[in-house]
Amino acid sequence: MAGNQSMQKTGWKWSKEGYAKHAEQYKPKKPVAFNCLKAFTIGGLICALGQGITNFYIAFFGFTEQNAGNPTVATLIFLAVLLTGFGVYDNIGQFAGAGSAVPVTGFANSVASAAIEHRSEGWVLGVGGNMFKLAGAVIVYGVVAAFFVALVKKLWFLIF
Amino acid sequence: MSEYFIAFLVGGFICLIGQLMLDLTKMTPAHVMSTLVVAGVVMDGLGLYDPLIDFAGAGATVPITSFGHALYHGAWAEAEKNGLIGIITGIFEVPSAGISSAIVFGFLGALVFKPKG
Amino acid sequence: MNNLPRVSRQTWRFSKDIRILGSGVATGPLEGDGPLGKEFDCVFEDNYASEDSWEKAERKMLGKAVDAALQKARLTGEDIDVMLAGDLLNQIITSNYTARGLDLPLLGLFGACSTSMEGLAIAASLVEGGFVRYALTGCSSHNSTAERQFRYPTEYGGQKPPYAQWTVTGAGASVVGVGTAGPRITHATIGKVTDMGIKDPFDMGTAMAPAAADTIMKHFQDLNITPDYYDLIVTGDLGKVGYAILKDMLKDAGYEMSPHYRDCGMMIYRQDQDVFSGGSGCASSAVVTYSHIMNGLCSGKYQRVLVVATGALFSPVSFQQGESIPCIAHGVAMERVLA
Numbered sequence: 310m311a312g313n314q315s316m317q318k319t320g321w322k323w324s325k326e327g328y329a330k331h332a333e334q335y336k337p338k339k340p341v342a343f344n345c346l347k348a349f350t351i352g353g354l355i356c357a358l359g360q361g362i363t364n365f366y367i368a369f370f371g372f373t374e375q376n377a378g379n380p381t382v383a384t385l386i387f388l389a390v391l392l393t394g395f396g397v398y399d400n401i402g403q404f405a406g407a408g409s410a411v412p413v414t415g416f417a418n419s420v421a422s423a424a425i426e427h428r429s430e431g432w433v434l435g436v437g438g439n440m441f442k443l444a445g446a447v448i449v450y451g452v453v454a455a456f457f458v459a460l461v462k463k464l465w466f467l468i469f
Numbered sequence: 470m471s472e473y474f475i476a477f478l479v480g481g482f483i484c485l486i487g488q489l490m491l492d493l494t495k496m497t498p499a500h501v502m503s504t505l506v507v508a509g510v511v512m513d514g515l516g517l518y519d520p521l522i523d524f525a526g527a528g529a530t531v532p533i534t535s536f537g538h539a540l541y542h543g544a545w546a547e548a549e550k551n552g553l554i555g556i557i558t559g560i561f562e563v564p565s566a567g568i569s570s571a572i573v574f575g576f577l578g579a580l581v582f583k584p585k586g
Numbered sequence: 587m588n589n590l591p592r593v594s595r596q597t598w599r600f601s602k603d604i605r606i607l608g609s610g611v612a613t614g615p616l617e618g619d620g621p622l623g624k625e626f627d628c629v630f631e632d633n634y635a636s637e638d639s640w641e642k643a644e645r646k647m648l649g650k651a652v653d654a655a656l657q658k659a660r661l662t663g664e665d666i667d668v669m670l671a672g673d674l675l676n677q678i679i680t681s682n683y684t685a686r687g688l689d690l691p692l693l694g695l696f697g698a699c700s701t702s703m704e705g706l707a708i709a710a711s712l713v714e715g716g717f718v719r720y721a722l723t724g725c726s727s728h729n730s731t732a733e734r735q736f737r738y739p740t741e742y743g744g745q746k747p748p749y750a751q752w753t754v755t756g757a758g759a760s761v762v763g764v765g766t767a768g769p770r771i772t773h774a775t776i777g778k779v780t781d782m783g784i785k786d787p788f789d790m791g792t793a794m795a796p797a798a799a800d801t802i803m804k805h806f807q808d809l810n811i812t813p814d815y816y817d818l819i820v821t822g823d824l825g826k827v828g829y830a831i832l833k834d835m836l837k838d839a840g841y842e843m844s845p846h847y848r849d850c851g852m853m854i855y856r857q858d859q860d861v862f863s864g865g866s867g868c869a870s871s872a873v874v875t876y877s878h879i880m881n882g883l884c885s886g887k888y889q890r891v892l893v894v895a896t897g898a899l900f901s902p903v904s905f906q907q908g909e910s911i912p913c914i915a916h917g918v919a920m921e922r923v924l925a
Binding site for chain 2: 412
């Protein structure tokens with residue numbers, strides 16, 4: 310084991326278990342509190358903007374409280390796609406973290422960024438095939454969860 | 470004015486939960502979004518999400534949790550009308566606006582824009 | 587010690603007068619704006635380098651670096667017997683397509699970000715062995731090609747942690763052969779794959795530091811030297827996090843690195859350029875070695891330099907399957923020869 314001579318040191322730095330555990334101390338900590346503040350503020354502002362758009366559609370286009378959600382979501386998605394295309398949304402994302410990822414605009418960004426990025430691989434396999442590369446998981450788990458929750462609830466009412 | 474403030478608070482709070490999941494666990498953004506969608510489904514299944522929308526407006530409809538609410542809502546409404554098959558036919562009824570506009574605008578985005586790097 | 591080319595299982599000694607006859611560097615705008623920007627041969631004004639895809643842009647940069655290296659060595663493609671090149675993209679397409687345009691025999695390499703020194707060590711050994719007269723070696727990386735292959739689409743709004751690294755956009759190349767001008771390549775130490783169980787793909791500095799420490803200590807032991815034998819020791823792309831870990835690891839092992847040790851990933855960018863922990867990628871070590879360090883060895887600023895290029899040998903599939911990140915580091919020692 311002449312080749313391993315160099316690794317026969319003692320202390321955490323020289324064992325696999327110790328290293329994975331202790332090397333953490335060298336990493337700058339994520340500024341969790343500040344990140345949360347930014348996420349809260351930006352996320353809140355996007356929702357307040359959504360409220361404004363909702364009120365706009367109710368006031369000027371005769372939508373009701375119940376169905377104004379649809380044009381609101383579509384408008385926010387349109388804005389997010391524009392910001393993604395102009396190369397701004399990734400910078401907002403670096404600043405806001407979950408604040409710009411959790412609102413529906415983040416969903417739109419994950420769809421649009423994949424579509425734009427993979428355009429160089431063609432319209433069908435590139436854009437078409439990759440559009441839901443990131444957002445697909447959200448739809449899959451949303452649908453599966455909705456199916457099973459509805460199924461369980463339905464069966465519950467059938468039996469009792 | 471207070472409805473904007475409530476939307477801000479509730480929406481911001483949901484984002485804050487997402488940020489905590491990102492920062493304190495090893496979850497990737499895709500894991501966090503999937504979890505929040507499932508949370509939205511479960512909350513609506515328990516009948517909790519509609520009151521939240523009544524209270525917070527866009528603060529509850531804009532975050533991705535409302536996508537779960539929409540998926541479940543359609544599934545349940547159809548299930549009540551048409552029985553079990555309604556779950557399958559109804560799932561995409563309500564969230565259609567979100568999915569369709571994301572696809573169409575995403576496609577148009579790819580048509581117009583080039584990645585900026 | 588004997589004088590055979592094989593010093594040990596890992597360390598090679600080159601007895602012929604093997605020189606880096608010429609080297610060239612091409613980068614993107616962010617790198618050009620950094621502290622070493624003035625020493626680069628070609629700085630593109632935008633990351634597309636006037637091409638229509640990121641991949642083509644990376645290719646163009648490698649091509650420019652190769653042109654500059656050949657020009658400075660006063661050689662043409664006809665004189666080159668073999669090209670040794672690699673990059674980070676699947677099936678090393680940048681290297682393959684660049685070599686297609688050059689009409690050269692190619693040996694494709696993959697050592698992730700350690701490819702620069704892997705190529706230089708093999709180039710020197712092929713010259714030493716007499717198989718080639720002149721070897722061309724180079725490597726490249728591009729921030730956007732790497733982002734979209736290893737992480738997310740470039741416009742995706744994900745938040746990176748403060749210990750993440752920024753893939754360097756650029757390429758470096760050099761011509762190696764027996765000659766009378768340029769720095770001499772004296773030794774190479776080939777690294778072993780070292781895996782300390784780090785799984786976070788954003789945290790490559792922590793993952794790679796033990797591999798670098800292993801190679802550097804092996805190099806010192808095999809040649810019976812200490813860090814002050816060199817007036818500059820650089821690692822390829824450990825960033826601030828890995829840099830601090832490596833220094834402490836070697837201190838534990840009895841080597842004081844501080845006065846001579848720097849990291850290429852930290853040298854390329856200014857403190858105020860938003861690159862998190864520092865630069866990474868094949869181009870990190872290649873760009874610094876083939877510009878700043880070559881110039882320093884030619885001007886007399888440096889007499890002896892050890893470059894240890896570090897590589898994280900993972901793929902998106904391996905980390906999604908929960909594997910930890912295996913790492914490697916190759917060292918090449920160079921010295922100034924007084925004319």
